[in-house]
Amino acid sequence: MPSSPDRPRAPLAVTCGEPAGIGPEVVARARARTSAPFFVLGNPDHFAGFGIETRTIDAPADARSDILCILPHDVPGAAIPGQPVGAQAAGVISAIARAVDLATTGAASGIVTAPINKKALKDGAGFPHPGHTEYLAALGGDADVVMMLACPELRVVPATIHIPLSQVPATLTPATLETVLRVTHAGLIRDFGIARPRIAVAGLNPHAGEGGTMGREEVDWIADLVIRLAPDLGCFGPLPADTMFHAAARAGYDAAVCMYHDQALIPIKTIDFAGGVNVTLGLPFIRTSPDHGTAFDIAGRGLADPTSMVAAIEMAWDMAGRRG
Numbered sequence: 001m002p003s004s005p006d007r008p009r010a011p012l013a014v015t016c017g018e019p020a021g022i023g024p025e026v027v028a029r030a031r032a033r034t035s036a037p038f039f040v041l042g043n044p045d046h047f048a049g050f051g052i053e054t055r056t057i058d059a060p061a062d063a064r065s066d067i068l069c070i071l072p073h074d075v076p077g078a079a080i081p082g083q084p085v086g087a088q089a090a091g092v093i094s095a096i097a098r099a100v101d102l103a104t105t106g107a108a109s110g111i112v113t114a115p116i117n118k119k120a121l122k123d124g125a126g127f128p129h130p131g132h133t134e135y136l137a138a139l140g141g142d143a144d145v146v147m148m149l150a151c152p153e154l155r156v157v158p159a160t161i162h163i164p165l166s167q168v169p170a171t172l173t174p175a176t177l178e179t180v181l182r183v184t185h186a187g188l189i190r191d192f193g194i195a196r197p198r199i200a201v202a203g204l205n206p207h208a209g210e211g212g213t214m215g216r217e218e219v220d221w222i223a224d225l226v227i228r229l230a231p232d233l234g235c236f237g238p239l240p241a242d243t244m245f246h247a248a249a250r251a252g253y254d255a256a257v258c259m260y261h262d263q264a265l266i267p268i269k270t271i272d273f274a275g276g277v278n279v280t281l282g283l284p285f286i287r288t289s290p291d292h293g294t295a296f297d298i299a300g301r302g303l304a305d306p307t308s309m310v311a312a313i314e315m316a317w318d319m320a321g322r323r324g
């Protein structure tokens with residue numbers, strides 16, 4: 001059942017992510033750093049040992065904000081830092097689907113995903129998706145979704161996501177870029193409260209092609225598309241990507257739509273790796289995630305910084321409040 005202004009919001013559903021990674025640690029440590037209500041779906045044993053009091057609950061409505069509440073989910077066996085266990089992969093995946101069900105029925109206000117290791121899920125359970133974003137799009141009825149990474153100084157959207165660089169030019173089409181721009185525009189209004197979003201569009205090629213001398217996509221179609229959509233979507237460009245992320249340039253837009261994964265993610269992870277949040281726009285439910293991955297190199301060593309997980313939880317909670 002969806003929430004409304006006169007009914008208390010349901011807690012957030014946090015997924016356990018890869019047990020061999022830093023997900024359980026950052027979820028546990030996040031509990032002490034935010035008052036937003038959440039529970040985590042996973043194996044309670046995986047959340048012990050972080051010095052955070054835990055409690056197993058029977059239903060989302062039992063979640064409390066002063067204690068780490070765990071709704072048990074079948075992810076069998078011990079968590080071994082840095083070493084994924086094949087038999088756990090199916091549970092990691094089904095926890096995501098269960099969280100989506102809870103959000104869809106209103107038992108959860110939204111979902112926050114702890115990081116998964118894509119290779120571990122492929123090896124362990126044949127996971128066919130390159131990441132959460134694509135899996136959630138499928139669970140959301142093949143929704144047109146957009147990956148946005150956001151921190152206080154910058155929001156970026158990669159128009160193509162988890163594909164080889166060699167496939168980017170063929171995957172980018174006027175139709176796909178138009179969809180990305182429309183979903184981004186709608187998300188900035190709905191979830192970030194920006195009445196008239198300004199969207200900067202990066203070029204694909206060095207110097208945004210420099211008039212066709214370094215690649216033709218910009219002159220062949222990107223510029224025309226951006227001009228056509230500008231009155232509706234407040235977009236402009238294509239801009240040379242190397243000069244659109246310095247502080248003065250960032251002040252001129254609310255989000256930068258980039259052509260491929262690293263063009264978008266390198267600037268934001270450089271500016272604010274600790275505080276960045278990954279949010280999926282276009283889904284019929286709220287989903288955020290920390291910007292980092294499973295970090296096997298530091299798992300189990302007490303070094304994981306929970307700041308991004310805290311920011312992801314608080315962003316999802318704010319969005320839930322905004323949506324009502």
Ligand SMILES: NC(=O)C1=CN([C@@H]2O[C@H](COP(=O)(O)OP(=O)(O)OC[C@H]3O[C@@H](n4cnc5c(N)ncnc54)[C@H](O)[C@@H]3O)[C@@H](O)[C@H]2O)C=CC1
Nearest residue numbers: 114115116117118289291292293294295297298303304305
């Ligand atoms: N939302 C998700 O499920 C995401 C999953 N991944 C997956 O994570 C796996 C590892 O990816 P990598 O590229 O190595 O990125 P990573 O983010 O896991 O690690 C990169 C570097 O940052 C450090 N680091 C990451 N998070 C940290 C934290 N909270 N505190 C302190 N240091 C931290 C790590 O120790 C490592 O040196 C891959 O399988 C990737 O696909 C990556 C990004 C997001």
Ligand SMILES: NCC(=O)COP(=O)(O)O
Nearest residue numbers: 130131132133134278289
């Ligand atoms: N590099 C971002 C990333 O891998 C996160 O992807 P997703 O699992 O949120 O789709």
